[in-house]
Amino acid sequence: MPDFAGMTYLTFETCYYLGMKEWLSEKKKIVGEINSEYGKLIILVSLFFICVGLALTIFSLMVTQKLEVSFLDVGQGDAILIQTPSGKSMLIDGGPNNNILAKLAREMSYFNRKIDVMEETHSDADHIIGLIPVLEKFNVKEIILSKAVSDTKIFDDLNIHIKNENANTHVAVAGDIIDFHDGVIVKVIYPASNYIAKKNDTNDASISVEVIYGNETFLLTGDLPSTEELKLISGGVTKNITVYKAGHHGSKYSSSELLLTYIKPEYSVISAGKDNRYGHPNVEAIERLQKYSKEILSTIDRGTISFITDGRMMEVETGK
Numbered sequence: 361m362p363d364f365a366g367m368t369y370l371t372f373e374t375c376y377y378l379g380m381k382e383w384l385s386e387k388k389k390i391v392g393e394i395n396s397e398y399g400k401l402i403i404l405v406s407l408f409f410i411c412v413g414l415a416l417t418i419f420s421l422m423v424t425q426k427l428e429v430s431f432l433d434v435g436q437g438d439a440i441l442i443q444t445p446s447g448k449s450m451l452i453d454g455g456p457n458n459n460i461l462a463k464l465a466r467e468m469s470y471f472n473r474k475i476d477v478m479e480e481t482h483s484d485a486d487h488i489i490g491l492i493p494v495l496e497k498f499n500v501k502e503i504i505l506s507k508a509v510s511d512t513k514i515f516d517d518l519n520i521h522i523k524n525e526n527a528n529t530h531v532a533v534a535g536d537i538i539d540f541h542d543g544v545i546v547k548v549i550y551p552a553s554n555y556i557a558k559k560n561d562t563n564d565a566s567i568s569v570e571v572i573y574g575n576e577t578f579l580l581t582g583d584l585p586s587t588e589e590l591k592l593i594s595g596g597v598t599k600n601i602t603v604y605k606a607g608h609h610g611s612k613y614s615s616s617e618l619l620l621t622y623i624k625p626e627y628s629v630i631s632a633g634k635d636n637r638y639g640h641p642n643v644e645a646i647e648r649l650q651k652y653s654k655e656i657l658s659t660i661d662r663g664t665i666s667f668i669t670d671g672r673m674m675e676v677e678t679g680k
């Protein structure tokens with residue numbers, strides 16, 4: 361990995377040295393008037409700040425040439441923040457409450473009040489409640505909607521907020537691609553365009569995407585059950601996934617043997633809350649994940665789990 365701090369310092373040092381050298385050589389030639397010296401001093405100070413600015417810009421460009429995918433510790437639910445090398449952001453689900461705002465504050469710059477893309481995988485409360493405060497606090501440019509429909513008050517509230525946001529909205533279907541134009545693409549692989557969602561049968565409609573950057577691929581399937589996972593394979597899911605978010609918080613009825621044999625995830629991530637009433641993650645699901653994954657990480661034990669990659673190497677950071 362390049363030494364970013366060293367390179368930045370070198371840039372600053374070179375830039376400043378050239379300016380200083382120029383000033384000193386000028387000084388030798390001119391035994392000038394005081395006014396002229398003041399002028400030189402102003403130029404020198406300006407040059408100093410220009411060099412600092414240039415060095416900081418180069419530094420920030422170099423250190424952000426990475427994709428960061430964070431599985432936020434929001435308790436029993438899902439919220440995944442994707443930050444791309446060019447500084448774009450995508451939020452997939454918002455978790456079951458307002459805690460999302462504090463979690464985002466820890467991952468994003470204080471001055472960043474923009475989310476480029478928001479996606480609801482489906483309309484269940486543990487995925488959409490947190491999207492409401494996010495819409496209130498952030499400027500969301502594009503919203504990816506699922507085909508899932510619910511007759512809950514929270515779903516109605518969310519739709520009112522989405523309408524008020526005046527963002528571009530789009531109902532996701534397999535084949536859609538979100539291109540961040542910095543090497544990161546998000547590919548929708550489920551549901552098919554002819555899929556018709558049944559009312560309140562929301563898990564089946566979970567938008568499933570792959571986030572791809574270089575050699576690294578993340579598979580995020582919301583609460584998709586095993587019965588639909590076969591369609592991920594026919595939908596063209598990548599073999600040998602780097603990071604798989606275990607479907608439906610590690611439920612017994614997701615992460616089927618059939619899917620795992622195909623995707624063989626290096627890491628499996630479980631997003632769930634401690635002592636939740638659903639018994640997630642399920643023991644049988646964990647056994648299946650252990651059989652195919654090199655490592656299983658759970659937000660219950662590790663807090664927020666972040667994967668940081670340049671497209672070749674993967675680093676993992678956890679909150680606990």
Ligand SMILES: [Zn+2]
Pocket residue numbers: 437438484486487583608609
């Ligand atoms: Zn859920």
